[in-house]
Amino acid sequence: MSLKDILSPFSAWKNLALEPVTVKDPLNERPGAPRYRGFHKNELNECIGCGTCSDICQNAAIDMVPVEGIETKAGDSGLRPMIDYGRCCWCALCVDICSTNSLSLSNEYTWVNSDPEVFRFIPGADKKSWDANELGWKKPDNYNLNEPLRVKMEETAPDEREMSFLEVVKGYSKEQAEAEADRCIECGLCTATCPAHMDIPQYIKTIRDNNLEEGLRIMYQTNPLPEICGRVCTRRCETVCALGHKGDAISIRWLKRYIADNVSFDEYEKILNEGFIEKTDKKVSIIGAGPSGLSLGYYLTQRGIKATIYEAKEKAGGMTMYGIPKYRLPMEILDKEVEFLQKIGVEIKFNTAVGKNISFNDLYNNSDAVFIGVGFESPYKIGIEGENLKGSLQAIEFLREINKGNKIDIGKKAVIVGGGNVAIDAARIAKRIGAETTILYRRRVEDMPADWEEIEGAEDEKVNIITQAIPVEIIPDEKGKVKAVKYLKAKMVADDKGGRPRPVPIEGSETIIETETVIGAIGQGADYSFLPKEFEEKLELMRGRIVTDSNMKTSLDKVFAGGDAVNRTADAISAIADGHKAAIGIEKMLLSE
Amino acid sequence: MKELLQRLEYRFDVSDIVQKRENQTFLTIDKKHTISLITHLRDIENFSHFVLLTAVDWIEDNLFQLTYILHNPEVNIDIAIRTMISRDNPEMDSAHHLWEQVATYQRELKEMFGINFPGSPGVNDSFILEGWDDIPPYRRDFDTKKYTEETYFPRPGRQTNDPAEYMKNKLYPNG
Structure with missing residues (x-):
């Protein structure tokens, strides 16, 4: 045996002077590792109750339950996850899939209780000692179980879009x-x-x-x-x-x-299995072949009720036909869809204006119900001097003429007033027919009611957008034609009542922009002049829109309404929904007779 | 590490060499030569420590991947050896004769993936799933949620809601 063999055991004594690496009091002090997966935490205000945590849980440990004080509203189901720890295996898939990152795991894992019921609770709502615990498992950055970015839509290059x-x-x-x-x-x-x-x-x-x-x-x-x-x-x-x-x-x-x-x-x-529906003897007249009227026609036909649509123009589709440019909605698409509706039995009488070619009384007396889906077709005027000059147009009329295939001379420069989809459509068309185009809008780009993709499209196509600009006058040249627009610059002032900020004109900020054409696109209203006086008087309106109940019934007996003339959102999908609701309402009314 | 990999490439048909960390490299070799490579690493290259053996189910390719990780304590280097075997005939030569504890890993893989290692001691004994009567649970065609729902009774008082259905009842019950 060598001397080394005798001495080496004593070398371990040097460890006596070192700090111990073990936990001193393992019975009372048991911290989890920094990323330990312990009991859940949930930021209730960030959680939207989508239930993906519950869906992915392989142990069926998560229920989606209502929580007091959390309201069900657009984008939030009002439900929150409740965990059953009798089943949870702490795999944290629920955290990794969470669509808002509201759910996480604390590193707290010790909890003893003789009542098994306490191990079922709603993280975030049922307060726990680890709620403020920073450590634990969170979804790592840049780690996604599903692809966060959408598949890009291919578009025609902006420089190919002109003309x-x-x-x-x-x-x-x-x-x-x-x-x-x-x-x-x-x-x-x-x-x-x-x-x-x-x-x-x-x-x-x-x-x-x-x-x-x-x-x-x-x-x-x-x-x-x-x-x-x-x-x-x-x-x-x-x-x-x-x-x-x-x-x-x-x-x-x-x-x-x-x-x-x-x-x-x-x-x-x-595919849609049409043609096997039992026909009834009921008839409904629909005024206007826009999305609400077409939708109603389809759902009535499906219920065996004869639907006849009266359309003043030569084509169906309403605003979607005449108001939306063809680069967004090719006309053939619309024609085919309408053709299908006609094929299954929806009758459409074109070039038939109610109140002109046929009286409302005739329709009313010969139908079991009447539906008003006339839309908002009358443009609001900007209300400034010079609006009646040659070269001053309304966007709705401009779009309608272009969609009909007619040529309109707008010269080399055009100014569009407004910030909605109609304004953007008019601007992108003006650009396409060769004018240098500018949009004047009273608020900021982020306040524009137009679809963001449309705004981006306009920007890509080099439409000039001037925001916080309030037109005050259209200036004529010596021949009485539009020469320029005078506008005031505006500052945004916070609204005391909590509404969106208001544009307030800045004194002395008059600016003049030269143009050959001014196109107004600040909104539209309805025209109910087709109604006989006794009906018009009784039709309840609110701010120009027809008031209906949840079945789309108006204040007039057996008269229903829908579309832009009724709902403030003024979009195709709302009109389509109105048509469906009216079909259900009309069926209910006719069945109860 | 570089010289070691050169030596291995000279003797064995290894591919997909990926250095994952400074002292850890993954490589792939075919099923037939896997045990030879492991034996070579242990006896010639001093990879005396067997770290682990695990598997991955590549169901789309109809393959199981086996991964052996070996460690050389003298130079502190890990080599991970990957080999693909068919899912139709999930069988692999045993390596228990090289390290006794490999038998335990192989027994686990038999139970969890259904990969057989003929001759490995106790390979057919239950590992943790006593009385298991379904397909091996780590196979990706095993539906964990379905199994859970069918096997374990729900705790009394549990009730859940479908978000879309719940919103309909709350926001537009007649629509």
């Missing part, structure tokens, strides 16, 4: 649509926000399953114009998409378009 009315948005390919559909977590928060309450998650699922015919059937249950909505819907659904909190919302509109575009029109009748 062209070809559709800008190209539509998804099969691979693109499937990849985008794959992102959907099927929470269904969108369905409540959609005015027509379309079953969005279910039709998106049919894309993943490659069963587009079923997708079409699902869409037609609540919306008989999906081809139109797939292009121009205001898609409020996308504003509440759960994925929009930490990434891009699902491209719901483009997925709808994908289904509609990829099922042949010839197959529609077969």
Whole structure:
């Protein structure tokens, strides 16, 4: 035995002077590791109750339950996750999939209690000692179980769009649509926000399953114009998409378009199983072949009720036909959709203006119900001097003429007044027919009611947007034609009542912009002059809009109404929803007779 | 590390060499030569410590991946050896003769993935799932949620809501 062998055990004595690495009091002091996966925490105000945590839990440990003080509203189901720790295995999939990152795990894992019921609780709502605990498991940055970014939509390059009315948005390919559909977590928060309450998650699922015919059937249950909505819907659904909190919302509109575009029109009748409906002897007259009237026509026909639509113009579609430029909604799409409705029995009498070619009394006396879907077609004037000059137009009329294929000379420079979709449409068209185009808007870009993609489209196409600009006068040249617009610059002043900031003109800020054409696009109103006096007097209106009950019935006996003439949102999808509601209301009324 | 990899490449048909950390490299070799490579690493290259053996189910490719991690304590280097075996015939040569404890890993993989290692001691004994009567639970075609729902009774008083359905009842019950 060597000396080393004898001495080496004593070398361990040096450790006596070192700090121990073990926990001193393991019975009382047991901190979890910094990323330990312990009891849940939930930021209740960030959570939107999408239920994805509950869906992914492989142990079925999470229930979605109402919590006092949390309201069910657009984009928030009002439900919150309740965890059953008898089942939880602490895998943290619920945290990793959470669409708002509200859910996390603390590193607290010791808790003893003889009552098993306490181990079922709602994190965040049932206060716990670890709620303020910073340590634990959070979804790591840049770690996503689902793709946060949407599949990009291909568009015609901006420089190719000038002088062209070809559709800008190209539509998804099969691979693109499937990849985008794959992102959907099927929470269904969108369905409540959609005015027509379309079953969005279910039709998106049919894309993943490659069963587009079923997708079409699902869409037609609540919306008989999906081809139109797939292009121009205001898609409020996308504003509440759960994925929009930490990434891009699902491209719901483009997925709808994908289904509609990829099922042949010839197959529609077969797929939608039309033609086997028992016919009744009931008749309904519909005034206006816009989205609300067409939608009502479809749902009445489905119920065996004869629907006749009276349309003043030569084509159906209303604002979607005459108000939306062809680069957003090609006319053939609309024609085909209308053709299908006619094929299944919706009768449309074109060039028949009620109050002119046929009297309202005739319709009223010969129908079991009448529906008013006349829209908001009369433009509001800007209300400034010079509006009647040659070269001053209304956007609605400008768009209508262009869509009819007529030529309008707007010269080399055009100024559009307004910030809604109509203003942007008019500007992008003015640009297409060769004018240097400027938009004057009283508020800021972020206040514009127009769709953000349309605003971006206009910017891409080099439409000049001047914000916080209030027009005060249209100045004529010596021949009485438009020469320039005078406007005042405005500052934004916070509203004391909590409304959006108001533009207030800055004194002495008069600016003049030269132009050959001024196009007003500040909004439209209704025209009810087709109604005989005794009806018009009794029709209850509020701020120019017809008042209806939840079945779309007006204050007049057996008269229903819908579309822009009724709802403030003034978009196609609301009008389509109105048509559906009216069909249910009319059926109810006729059945109770 | 670099010289070691050169030596291995000279003797074995290894591919997909990926250095994941300064002292850890992954490489892939075919099923037939896997045990030879491991034996070589242990006996010639001093990878005396067996760290772990695990598997991945690549169901889309109809393959199981086996990963052996070995450690050389003298130079503090890890080598991870990946090999693919068919999901249709999930069988692999045993390595228990190299390290006794490998038998335990192989027994676990038999139970959790259904990968067999003929000749490995106790490979057919239950590992943790006594009385298991379903397909091996780590296979990706095993539906954990379905199994949970069918096997375990729900705790009394539990009730859940579908967000979309709940919103309909709250916000537009007649729509």
